[in-house]
Amino acid sequence: MPSPTMSSLPNSALPDYEIYAIRYAKQALRSDGHMFLGGDHAKMIHGLDFFTYALKGGGRNWIVDTGMTARQSERMGRKYDFICRPSEALAKIGITAATEPDVILTHAHFDHVGTLEDYPKARFHIQDEEMLHVTGRDMTHAPFRAAYHAEDIKQLVDLVFADRMVFHKGDVTLAPGIEFILIGGHARGQAVLRVHTARGWVILASDAVHVFEETDHERPFAIFYDLPGMLEGYRRLNKLAGSRDLLIPGHDYRVTSAYPAAAPGFEGQILRLDKPPRW
Numbered sequence: 001m002p003s004p005t006m007s008s009l010p011n012s013a014l015p016d017y018e019i020y021a022i023r024y025a026k027q028a029l030r031s032d033g034h035m036f037l038g039g040d041h042a043k044m045i046h047g048l049d050f051f052t053y054a055l056k057g058g059g060r061n062w063i064v065d066t067g068m069t070a071r072q073s074e075r076m077g078r079k080y081d082f083i084c085r086p087s088e089a090l091a092k093i094g095i096t097a098a099t100e101p102d103v104i105l106t107h108a109h110f111d112h113v114g115t116l117e118d119y120p121k122a123r124f125h126i127q128d129e130e131m132l133h134v135t136g137r138d139m140t141h142a143p144f145r146a147a148y149h150a151e152d153i154k155q156l157v158d159l160v161f162a163d164r165m166v167f168h169k170g171d172v173t174l175a176p177g178i179e180f181i182l183i184g185g186h187a188r189g190q191a192v193l194r195v196h197t198a199r200g201w202v203i204l205a206s207d208a209v210h211v212f213e214e215t216d217h218e219r220p221f222a223i224f225y226d227l228p229g230m231l232e233g234y235r236r237l238n239k240l241a242g243s244r245d246l247l248i249p250g251h252d253y254r255v256t257s258a259y260p261a262a263a264p265g266f267e268g269q270i271l272r273l274d275k276p277p278r279w
């Protein structure tokens with residue numbers, strides 16, 4: 001659970017994690033109405049960037065979400081520009097997806113669970129609420145299943161039966177310095193990660209916050225399970241992060257331009273989020 005003091009400051013008793021963001025796809029433009037509830041469908045604004053993450057620290061690695069491929073986006077009738085397959089980008093920073101032991105799933109939307117098969121040895125961590133959401137009554141409502149795909153969900157069920165799914169209820173500590181926090185709102189089991197780094201606790205907001213406009217102006221994203229829950233989530237995450245520099249929205253193009261490349265040549269593709277941003 002989140003540390004009792006809720007301080008965003010570094011704590012010398014905890015491991016400092018390196019956080020890598022893999023930008024595996026992008027969308028040039030999106031309409032304001034497709035981005036925000038009540039937005040203008042005739043007005044085009046900057047589109048979404050798509051990320052998965054890797055955490056290195058405490059003697060082990062953690063993967064956060066598995067992204068998607070063109071197969072998932074085409075199945076959903078969406079067109080994005082693909083930059084890489086997440087597991088191939090991980091190989092460039094010394095992480096072998098085929099042998100990684102732990103993958104955290106922030107929720108099960110199609111662009112977060114699309115390459116599960118690249119992690120054949122992994123245990124997958126997910127919130128109870130998300131599996132209840134995607135395997136039960138909620139999915140009989142067409143609007144709630146719009147961003148899920150049955151093929152992905154069947155794979156998640158197979159993981160349960162293979163004893164490779166680890167369920168979590170609410171706010172939990174996965175390892176010293178890694179907290180898995182249930183926010184809900186956008187998806188019923190939407191979770192975020194609070195990760196300890198040398199520069200303080202970084203919040204990987206995933207889709208609890210897609211872009212900064214949501215937390216800056218309480219502008220609701222267009223896709224959600226529970227609107228008040230999503231808005232309350234924005235407030236909670238602003239408080240938890242304490243500063244814009246420690247909050248990482250899950251799809252914001254400004255993250256790509258603000259954070260440094262993990263090594264020369266990785267600009268715009270593999271970023272270090274444990275390093276300070278330059279806005």
Ligand SMILES: [Zn+2]
Nearest residue numbers: 107109186207
């Ligand atoms: Zn989502």
